[in-house]
Amino acid sequence: MEYAIVGNGVAGITAALEVRKRDPRAGITVISGETDYFFSRTALMYSFMDRLTLRDLEPYERGVFDAQRIRRVRGWVTDLDAQTRTLKLDGGRSIAWDRLLLATGSRPRRPQWQGLDQVRSGLVNFVSMQDLEACETVARPGAKAVVVGGGLIGIELVECLRWAGMEVTFLIREPWYWPVALNAAESAMVIDHMRRHGVIVLTGESVAAVETDGQGAVTAVSTDAGRRFECCALGVSIGVEPAVDWLRGVSTPPRLNRGIVVDAGLRTSLGAVFAAGDCAELELPGRSPLVEQIWYSAKRQGALAARSMLGEPIQYDPPVFFNSSKFFEIEYTTVGRFPRESGASGDGLREFYFRYPGKDASLRIAERGGAVEAFNLLGSRWDHNRFEEWIGQRRPLEDVIDRLHQAQFDVEFGRLDLTPARAAFKLWRAESLRHAGVPA
Amino acid sequence: MIRPGLGDRLAHDVTNRGVTAWLISALLFAFYIVLYFTEWFTPVAATLHLGSKWALYGTLYTLAVLIGGGFMLRRYAHNRYQVLRTVCVMCVQALFAYSLPQFLMFIQQPEFYFSYLWPLKLDYLNPNYLFHLPLPFILWSILGSFLLVPILAIFFGKRWYCSWVCGCGGLANTFGEPWRHLSAKSTKAWRFERVSIYSVLGLAIVLTALMFASYAVGGVHPQLASFTGEYQKWYGILVASVLAGVFGVGLYPLNGTRVWCRFFCPMAALLGIVQKAGRYRITVKDDMCISCGLCSKYCEMGIDVRSYAQSNESFTRASCVGCGLCAEVCPRGVLRLENVTHQAQQLQLVQIQRF
Known part of the structure; x- marks a missing residue:
């Protein structure tokens, strides 16, 4: 059986290794237009900041692919034909397959700004290896940069450009930084931290137009509030979207929506063609369409897609959501989904938030109907597996606060002291009971 | 800060x-x-x-x-x-x-x-x-x-x-x-x-x-x-x-x-031989590694820490001197130096088997 995998990111490579583990005789080909070898996309920033070399970004020694008999092909796929089971690559090469996995990941969302069509240089994203190279060419110490977009990649790019000695303005369209994940207070802490790192942070302001010089180099952006920021580097990180455009014109396109539509077995409408990672859109019974776009989900889906391609009856059931990040020095762990109507009372929704005085550390835990649902933790280390367990066990908030130390993962001697958080919780609980009219 | x-x-x-x-x-x-x-x-x-x-x-x-x-x-x-x-x-x-x-x-x-x-x-x-x-x-x-x-x-x-x-x-x-x-x-x-x-x-x-x-x-x-x-x-x-x-x-x-x-x-x-038989280990938090490689890069003993971290394997290597820099540089807090008790090791083994 011949397995072809388009994309050598974490989903594609995890799938390739998983196929090999389970079928020693399979023929496996991984195709990538981006790089010869799999690299850790999430670590691009550490290469930019000279803490790692490009080679260090590769999670597996290069010899692994030969040892595992995984063929690597460099090139962009131009056509997919599910009838003849072939792929065509730029340069005219073609690859035959019995099972095909599409793992093409995400690409940066494109903005709709005036003057964008004039831009030839100075505008950068921070998603691919090519973006990294572009960022390294635009970064100039002392010069001005603007980064647009208030998400995880945005803050990474801000950190990189700050490191490179640029004067960085971070333009966030939303009223605060990353509102889909952080509340106003958490965001204020992160923004304050960024400011201490010398970043100029502006919220509630979006870009309207880009200005360029005669050669098409970015010179400034202006916002909808009428302000103008000069810059020679413009970082754009307003989110990512599944990289599926290339599939629209192929001989047999799979069904596409936001991403490549797949069922619980990660199978596309084309039968022998599967999709995994950022580019896949899950249509699961009884759930709204789901595009998972983080490292962990890509790894998970890659492994499952491999098993599904090998004929195992896979029913992907996305586990409790978790993610992690680092905002300059503030480490971040989140587990579960916060109810959108945060702060609303009624239907048993309660949310405890505590910020450590004088520290860039906070915790926020949400409970609904007597069971914890979500955790947001900033500035200290936690084992998300415990939180997942507690969410699964539907433990009440009180109980979780009592056992919170079991999930701590700080370095030895450096555990965050939970005493102030627990004391604050007692007060908060007494207060909320009093409001609810329950005698203390 | x-x-x-x-x-x-x-x-x-x-x-x-x-x-x-x-x-x-x-x-x-x-x-x-x-x-x-x-x-x-x-x-x-x-x-x-x-x-x-x-x-x-x-x-x-x-x-x-x-x-x-x-x-x-x-x-x-x-x-x-x-x-x-x-x-x-x-x-x-x-x-x-x-x-x-x-x-x-x-x-x-x-x-x-x-x-x-x-x-x-x-x-x-x-x-x-x-x-x-x-x-x-x-x-x-x-x-x-x-x-x-x-x-x-x-x-x-x-x-x-x-x-x-x-x-x-x-x-x-x-x-x-x-x-x-x-x-x-x-x-x-x-x-x-x-x-x-x-x-x-x-x-x-x-x-x-x-x-x-x-x-x-x-x-x-x-x-x-x-x-x-x-x-x-x-x-x-x-x-x-x-x-x-x-x-x-x-x-x-x-x-x-x-x-x-x-x-x-x-x-x-x-000491390495004793360490292999003892309680010390580097605990890996499951499924949280982003394979960035900072841990391996900054390991002064040349241990490929990432290979353990990305495959969810807590480990004890004879050469590890426990300097703790892998845990320090990890941007996702995946690693932790620990002296685990025998019971804790057993418990984790049970959990792995159940999984």
Whole structure:
């Protein structure tokens, strides 16, 4: 059986290794237009900041692919034909397959700004290896940069450009930084931290137009509030979207929506063609369409897609959501989904938030109907597996606060002291009971 | 709350095998060769009113640990494990490896280093030397090597010695810290390490046995005594001077700071074996690794930490000195140094099986 995998990111490579583990005789080909070898996309920033070399970004020694008999092909796929089971690559090469996995990941969302069509240089994203190279060419110490977009990649790019000695303005369209994940207070802490790192942070302001010089180099952006920021580097990180455009014109396109539509077995409408990672859109019974776009989900889906391609009856059931990040020095762990109507009372929704005085550390835990649902933790280390367990066990908030130390993962001697958080919780609980009219 | 942390060490020629790094390496090599094989430093020491070239060396060594330690403390001030560990090695160096031996000599006692034990310091189990010491020193040497060292290593791993006490590790983790990422990461280096480190341990054990044999029956077997003497001399030159000094420190700017500890130190070899059977391990938080590779890059022992982290494997490696930098640099807090109890290990095993 011949397995072809388009994309050598974490989903594609995890799938390739998983196929090999389970079928020693399979023929496996991984195709990538981006790089010869799999690299850790999430670590691009550490290469930019000279803490790692490009080679260090590769999670597996290069010899692994030969040892595992995984063929690597460099090139962009131009056509997919599910009838003849072939792929065509730029340069005219073609690859035959019995099972095909599409793992093409995400690409940066494109903005709709005036003057964008004039831009030839100075505008950068921070998603691919090519973006990294572009960022390294635009970064100039002392010069001005603007980064647009208030998400995880945005803050990474801000950190990189700050490191490179640029004067960085971070333009966030939303009223605060990353509102889909952080509340106003958490965001204020992160923004304050960024400011201490010398970043100029502006919220509630979006870009309207880009200005360029005669050669098409970015010179400034202006916002909808009428302000103008000069810059020679413009970082754009307003989110990512599944990289599926290339599939629209192929001989047999799979069904596409936001991403490549797949069922619980990660199978596309084309039968022998599967999709995994950022580019896949899950249509699961009884759930709204789901595009998972983080490292962990890509790894998970890659492994499952491999098993599904090998004929195992896979029913992907996305586990409790978790993610992690680092905002300059503030480490971040989140587990579960916060109810959108945060702060609303009624239907048993309660949310405890505590910020450590004088520290860039906070915790926020949400409970609904007597069971914890979500955790947001900033500035200290936690084992998300415990939180997942507690969410699964539907433990009440009180109980979780009592056992919170079991999930701590700080370095030895450096555990965050939970005493102030627990004391604050007692007060908060007494207060909320009093409001609810329950005698203390 | 801005942390200096790792900084951008790949950007500088001093910390990325540039011309300056080669120059510093050459100077260190020259320094050690002069120190071990000539008497050129003796007049220098005399001018400075230091008793011998070794006192001069001890002074420089201690200064390097203290100054490097100061930088280390500044760099990792936010990490209490690093702070306590660094303060500990600085104190041990300043007190037990510098002031106390000087004081002992001042009060007409033998120059004795309580922070070094057999098999790192073979003399301390050499009956010809040991049995001429005062009784407390004899007891310390014997009980230290055969009780204290292994027991602490069973409970805390080899780190209690290699990263908290030992002067070699102390210099590596203070003065040498900016070069830690230069450790060899190849499979070839690992293969060499497995042979070299246990070979030196073998040489050390054989020598100790010879010293006892020669002490017991050297009188009636003069060849044995003279062979032991020759062996001891060559071990001293090869292991103590060349491998620990000249190469061990000389290669700091080119091959990282633990060349001696990783490839040759007999104490590290022995402690590593105990560590494998003990409680120390690096716990990996499941499914949280982003495979960035900072842990592997900044491991001074050249352990591919990432390979464990990305496959959710908590692990104990014999060579791990427990410096804790992998956990420090991990941007997702995936790693944690721990001394796990037997029950906890069992429990996790059950969980893995259930999973």
